Amino acid sequence: MHWRCNYRCAYCFFDGHWEEYGRRFLSKSTPEWLACWSRIQERCGRAAVNITGGEPFVFPDFIALACGLSRLHWPINISTNASLLSDEFMAAADPQRISVSVSFHPGYHQPAPFLERLRKLRAAGFAGCNNFVAFPPQLGLLPELTARFQEIGESLKVVPFIGTFQGRSYPEGYTAEQKKLLGMSDDWAERKRRKGRPCLAGQRSALLLPDGNVARCGQIGDRRIIGNIFDPGFAFLAQAEPCDVELCPCDEWKVIPDEKAPDQAGAWIS
Numbered sequence: 001m002h003w004r005c006n007y008r009c010a011y012c013f014f015d016g017h018w019e020e021y022g023r024r025f026l027s028k029s030t031p032e033w034l035a036c037w038s039r040i041q042e043r044c045g046r047a048a049v050n051i052t053g054g055e056p057f058v059f060p061d062f063i064a065l066a067c068g069l070s071r072l073h074w075p076i077n078i079s080t081n082a083s084l085l086s087d088e089f090m091a092a093a094d095p096q097r098i099s100v101s102v103s104f105h106p107g108y109h110q111p112a113p114f115l116e117r118l119r120k121l122r123a124a125g126f127a128g129c130n131n132f133v134a135f136p137p138q139l140g141l142l143p144e145l146t147a148r149f150q151e152i153g154e155s156l157k158v159v160p161f162i163g164t165f166q167g168r169s170y171p172e173g174y175t176a177e178q179k180k181l182l183g184m185s186d187d188w189a190e191r192k193r194r195k196g197r198p199c200l201a202g203q204r205s206a207l208l209l210p211d212g213n214v215a216r217c218g219q220i221g222d223r224r225i226i227g228n229i230f231d232p233g234f235a236f237l238a239q240a241e242p243c244d245v246e247l248c249p250c251d252e253w254k255v256i257p258d259e260k261a262p263d264q265a266g267a268w269i270s
């Protein structure tokens with residue numbers, strides 16, 4: 001949606017770049033965005049949409065935009081830090097079409113109020129996962145936090161930290177003990193290696209950037225812009241292309257629906 005957020009977590013991909021990236025933003029009204037997505041629906045059919053940021057709920061008029069979008073495209077998954085989840089959103093959004101994944105950030109959240117908000121969200125029918133970034137200084141919180149989530153019947157999805165901390169590069173830098181705690185197998189990097197393999201990213205899926213540019217995928221980003229979504233002539237790639245990055249750590253290639261099981265599209269998000 002945008003590179004803007006009401007939090008400043010040290011382990012975020014965008015740490016240190018918020019000012020610079022935040023300026024890259026296309027100001028369009030909700031009707032203009034919905035007209036654009038309506039054109040996409042007419043030309044390409046229904047899409048599964050994953051909404052991330054920054055923090056999506058900081059986006060102007062976000063609730064009306066998400067609800068309007070869900071009348072055109074679904075399933076939609078929203079990734080949020082949960083700080084701005086409101087009764088208004090829960091009353092307006094359709095949980096059959098929109099799921100909500102929340103992230104627990106120890107620098108900003110206390111378990112009790114966070115879990116109460118989560119319980120309310122799930123009681124309103126919104127599915128989704130509960131993320132926790134395995135940033136090395138906060139790994140010690142994991143056992144107790146896992147237990148607290150389990151007490152309300154929820155599980156925690158532990159996301160490996162990708163970046164550098166105290167001179168070590170992660171996720172390769174986790175110790176054997178830490179990898180065991182995170183459930184990371186020794187062949188993690190090998191399983192994420194996609195370089196050279198044909199990938200449908202850009203043909204069947206894409207990453208929409210805050211300025212309307214459409215990138216092939218999140219790993220490749222600005223190196224492979226395939227067009228701008230507001231361009232009336234915008235088109236996806238004609239065919240699969242080889243992956244040109246070493247690792248696909250978020251398994252983004254898996255968002256692409258299986259031709260033989262199209263209903264599986266978006267299933268990876270929950």
Ligand code: SF4
Pocket residue numbers: 194199200201216217218219220242243244245247248251252253
């Ligand atoms: S990084 Fe992942 S999604 Fe992107 S081209 Fe490679 S395999 Fe496909």
